[in-house]
Amino acid sequence: MSDAIKTYDSMSELYASFGGKLEQDVGFTIHRNEELFPNFPVKSPLFRTRFYTVLILSEGRGRYLIDDRSYVTRGNIIYFTNPGHLKGFEVDETLKGYLITFSESFLKQYVRDDILDEFPFLIAEVVPPNYPDREVFQIFDNLGGMLLQEYQSDSVYKHQTIGCLMVVLLLKIKERFWKAYDPLTEAVTSSNITLTFQRNLEAHFRDLLTGKCDRLLQVQDYAQAQYLHPNYFSTVIKYKTGKSVNSWIAEKTIAEAKAMLARSSQSVQEIAARLGFKDAGHFSRFFKKHTELSPLSFRQRITSE
Known part of the structure; x- marks a missing residue:
């Protein structure tokens, strides 16, 4: 419809x-x-x-x-x-x-x-x-x-x-x-915005991991999916969850990256591409920023443990 x-x-x-x-x-x-x-x-x-x-x-x-x-x-x-x-x-x-x-x-x-x-x-x-x-x-x-x-x-x-x-x-x-x-306290749909975002986030990463999508969605993409202004969408998510939209995206990306590094034999470059990163170097910097380890160091530590 x-x-x-x-x-x-x-x-x-x-x-x-x-x-x-x-x-x-x-x-x-x-x-x-x-x-x-x-x-x-x-x-x-x-x-x-x-x-x-x-x-x-x-x-x-x-x-x-x-x-x-x-x-x-x-x-x-x-x-x-x-x-x-x-x-x-x-x-x-x-x-x-x-x-x-x-x-x-x-x-x-x-x-x-x-x-x-x-x-x-x-x-x-x-x-x-x-x-x-x-x-x-x-x-x-x-x-x-x-x-x-x-x-x-x-x-x-x-x-x-x-x-x-x-x-x-x-x-x-x-x-x-x-x-x-x-609108943050009175709008009846504000909780639905959060729930829909979380569902969309999960669905997007399923698409990434199954090869249906090759681009990591950003704040404006999730806002547009609900026909909301990005500023307001970000404010609602932060108000309702205590975390920014970018934090949700980053945490989900790191969680999936860790799982792939630990459980698969794919190269860092292949994992980066699977998660929507066009450049393996960018993915490595992103991973280290959030974990204080490079992807290879993380994999070596998991292997040794």
Whole structure:
């Protein structure tokens, strides 16, 4: 079933799947919801995106799906969703408000490189929708209006101005919604992330040892397997297990290497290749770093014992 789920790189690509056309550049869009989906009811297929979405909705009714959760869509609501999650939506009556999409690269280009440190919810799992009172909602609605005005302008400072306004929007999200939500302690899937990682780690080494794979997977590979940002994935694993992802990978690699050195007659070069190392010298340095012995010294000690 997952093979049939489309992943979209941009809002324009997603909208094209509905038969529409959007102009988009530099990883940012903002449009009025009533212009995007003037006809209803609308029910989307399940999909994934590689961009962030902020929905500022003043009126409307429908439903929004994120992974295995379903949220009611109504007036005075603010959604924030991250890349990678399985999504879908239903529109029962005209939605009024703003739909904002942007990429991580846009923020890093027009705000700053360490943007994820300032706004940790950009790498979290799922931030629940917020239903603020009218006064608070109006702040976000006004920001949506300013972003749209700048997006439609011909200013030579257009993208820089949008970047500044996005900082204000993200600060307001952080101020109003984020304090009460800690994804490490409240997200029901955080334990499943750890369990899935451990299973994926075991499965990967089985593939390595049976010749089905010839590359040692890294942090970003395991994060991508669960459609998570590598920073958030690493934080969850460290929080839940007390060990970093790299420590898990290293310990598993050393354990398998020791077993092969002790129980097989394969050369160090053959063992290195089997474990996904392209260079035997790299494998030897890695092994010595973690055991204080070279692979040959370890094998000789085991043999003598």
